[in-house]
Amino acid sequence: MVLDRNVAAVALGDGDDSLTLGLPDQTGVVYDGTFDGGAGNDVLRFASTGRVTIGGTVAGFVSMSLASNELVVEGTLDLAGDMLTFAGNDAQTLRVGLTGVVNGTIDMGAGDDLLELGLGATLNGTVSGGDGYDTDTVALAGARTLTAGVLPASSVCRPRDRVA
Numbered sequence: 001m002v003l004d005r006n007v008a009a010v011a012l013g014d015g016d017d018s019l020t021l022g023l024p025d026q027t028g029v030v031y032d033g034t035f036d037g038g039a040g041n042d043v044l045r046f047a048s049t050g051r052v053t054i055g056g057t058v059a060g061f062v063s064m065s066l067a068s069n070e071l072v073v074e075g076t077l078d079l080a081g082d083m084l085t086f087a088g089n090d091a092q093t094l095r096v097g098l099t100g101v102v103n104g105t106i107d108m109g110a111g112d113d114l115l116e117l118g119l120g121a122t123l124n125g126t127v128s129g130g131d132g133y134d135t136d137t138v139a140l141a142g143a144r145t146l147t148a149g150v151l152p153a154s155s156v157c158r159p160r161d162r163v164a
Contacts, residue, residue: 006031012060013038022048024067030055032075037061046071054100072097079104079125091132096121108134 002020003010010019010033017037022029027050037044037060044061046052051070059078063085064071070093077084082104086092089110096102096115101122108115110131117123119139127136 007033009034009036011036011038012040012042014040016040016042018043018045019061020045020047022046022052024049026050029053030074031058032056035059035061066092069093071095073100073102073121074098076101077103079106083107085109094127096123 001010001012001018004023006029012019015038017040019035019037019042021031021035021044024047026048029046029048029050030053032055034057035044039060041063042061043063043065044058045065047067049067051072052066052068053072053074054077055075057076057078059076061079061084062082066086069090072095074097078101083106084104085107086109091111091113092108093114094106094108094116095118097118098120100118102125104125105128106125107128108130112132113129113134114137115127115129115134116137117139121139
């Protein structure tokens with residue numbers, strides 16, 4: 001299924017499905033609906049070459065590819081026990097914003113990747129940076145606890161007092 005714009009809801013159901021959101025010439029697209037891959041090995045592709053923002057809920061996908069290589073989570077990315085693997089060998093950026101929630105295990109794939117956890121961001125799971133030189137940026141405003149093993153051991157963690 002290919003959608004050229006944001007919609008209120010998509011539920012793919014059982015089976016191995018593919019959902020492509022956006023067009024290559026779109027930039028700064030915000031998806032604030034509910035996108036559910038359902039059961040099966042479901043693939044989510046963002047075709048926009050600009051920054052992609054999840055403002056709603058994305059759940060039930062086991063693979064994701066980004067034409068822009070930058071994903072911002074202001075809503076919920078729920079992997080329901082599955083591992084989300086970013087496709088490709090390019091550098092990937094995952095920003096979890098002020099209200100963003102990521103549940104599950106994320107494999108950023110190869111490349112020099114960046115993970116940013118903003119103030120108020122929630123990461124329930126682990127992140128693997130894969131090959132390359134990876135950087136994790138964690139916004140701090142007072143005490144913050146990071147459980148051992150949540151961030152990649154191969155990456156550099158840089159505390160910040162604020163992440164945009």
